[in-house]
Amino acid sequence: MRIFILGRTKYQEAWALMKRIHDEVASGVSEEMILVTEHDHVITVGRHGRLNNVLRRELPIYVVERGGDATYHGPGQAVVYPVVRLRGGVRSYLWALEEAVIRTLDKYGISAGRREDHRGVWVGGKKIASVGIAVERGVAYHGVAVYVNPHMEYFYHINPCGLPPSVITSMRQLGVEADVFEVGYAVAANLETLLQRQERLKTRCESLRRIP
Numbered sequence: 001m002r003i004f005i006l007g008r009t010k011y012q013e014a015w016a017l018m019k020r021i022h023d024e025v026a027s028g029v030s031e032e033m034i035l036v037t038e039h040d041h042v043i044t045v046g047r048h049g050r051l052n053n054v055l056r057r058e059l060p061i062y063v064v065e066r067g068g069d070a071t072y073h074g075p076g077q078a079v080v081y082p083v084v085r086l087r088g089g090v091r092s093y094l095w096a097l098e099e100a101v102i103r104t105l106d107k108y109g110i111s112a113g114r115r116e117d118h119r120g121v122w123v124g125g126k127k128i129a130s131v132g133i134a135v136e137r138g139v140a141y142h143g144v145a146v147y148v149n150p151h152m153e154y155f156y157h158i159n160p161c162g163l164p165p166s167v168i169t170s171m172r173q174l175g176v177e178a179d180v181f182e183v184g185y186a187v188a189a190n191l192e193t194l195l196q197r198q199e200r201l202k203t204r205c206e207s208l209r210r211i212p
Contacts, residue, residue, distance in 0.1 A: 001031065001032045001033065001034065001084070001195070002031060002032075002033050002034070003033075003034045003185065003188045003189065003192070004034070004035050004036065005036045005181055005184070005185060006035055006036065006037040007037065007038070007181075008037070008038045008039070008040065008075070009037045009040075010039070010040050010042075011039050011042040011044065011062060012060075012062065014035065014037050014039065014079075015062070017035070018035060018141050019141070021033055021035075021083045021141075022136065022139055025084075025085065026136065026137035026138065026139045032082075032083060032084045032085060033082075033083050033084075034080060034081070034082045034083070034084070034188040034191065034192065035080070035081040035082075035083070036078065036079070036080055036081075036181060036185055036187075037081070037184070038075060038076070038077060038078065038079060038180050038181070039073040039074060039077065039079060040074065041059050041060075041072075041073075041074040041075070041151075041154060042059055042062065042072075042073050042074065043059050043060070043062070043072050043073075043158060044061070044062045044063075044064050044066075044070070044071050044073065045062070045063045045069065045070050045071075046064065046065075046066045046067050046068035046069055046071075046132055047063070047064070047065055047066065047067065047134075048067065048068075048069075049063075049069035049162075050069060050070075050162075051063075051070075053069050053070040053158055053159040053162055054070050054157065054158050055156070055157055055158055055159065056156075056157040056158075058157065059157060064134075064142070065136075065141075065142065066132035066133055066134045066142035067132050067134070068119070068130070068132035068161050069159070069160075069161045069162045070158040070159060070160065070162075071130055071132065071145065071158070071160060071161065072154050072157060072158055072160065073145060074150055074151055074154055075150065075151065075180075076147070076148055076149040076150035076151060076172075076180060077145045077146065077147055077148060077150050077180070078145070078146040078148050078180045078181065078183040078184035078187065079144075079146075079184065080100075080143045080144050080145075080146070080184050080188050080191070081141065081142060081143040082140065082143050082188070082191060082195075083139065083140070083141045084139065084140055084195060085139055085140075086135060086140055087195060093133070093140055094119065094131060094133065096191060096194040096195060097143065097144050097191065098114055098119075098120070098121050098131060098144075099190070099194055100144075100187045100188075100190035100191035100194055101121045101128075101129045101146055101187055102114075102121055103190045104146070104183060104187045104190055105121070105123075105128070105171075107186065108178060109176065110123060110171065110174055110176060111123070112128060112129075118161070118163070119131050119132075119161075123169060123174065125167070126167060126168065126169035127160070127161075127163070127168055127169065128146065128168075128169050128170065128171070128174075129144055129146045129147065130144065130145050130160070130161060131143070132144075144187065146171075146184070146187060147168060147169065147170040147171065148170060148171050148172065148180045148183050149170060149172040149177070149178070149180070152168065152170065171183070
């Protein structure tokens with residue numbers, strides 16, 4: 001598994017690259033990869049999302065394959081796109097994505113966690129990272145966005161994941177200044193470690209099932 005720092009990208013370019021890598025990984029001609037990027041201003045809506053959660057139509061809007069509803073991406077967000085085979089179920093993979101963010105934030109002195117009623121990573125009642133994936137042919141893509149120091153006013157263009165815009169927070173709002181790509185790389189590295197552990201556990205369980 002390799003980690004690539006793409007720098008700032010237009011959403012449609014990163015989306016096309018991610019889908020191409022997905023097809024190659026699913027076909028067995030490419031290794032798994034984790035892409036780290038930061039996007040120009042854009043709004044994406046998940047496959048089951050509602051366009052009426054886009055309150056203002058001033059930014060480019062893309063309807064994409066991932067789960068979830070309307071999301072704003074832009075400068076100041078560390079966006080991490082793992083293109084990886086599922087080691088277990090979707091729920092365990094989503095847990096690993098969230099856990100990678102939680103562990104990263106902990107290193108910056110931010111105590112974060114989960115909520116049972118909503119995906120993502122939360123600090124108190126505020127959302128600091130959004131998660132949304134798609135899975136095709138056993139390979140997951142799309143991923144997670146961590147709010148490092150984004151332009152907060154743009155979240156008022158949407159109801160983020162169907163929630164009011166005021167629910168969003170950022171590392172900067174919590175008093176932590178950090179580099180977007182350093183945060184993104186840390187999330188990717190933590191995720192790689194977690195997926196390796198899931199792979200070892202899966203192999204161990206399969207070995208036990210073969211014992212007569």
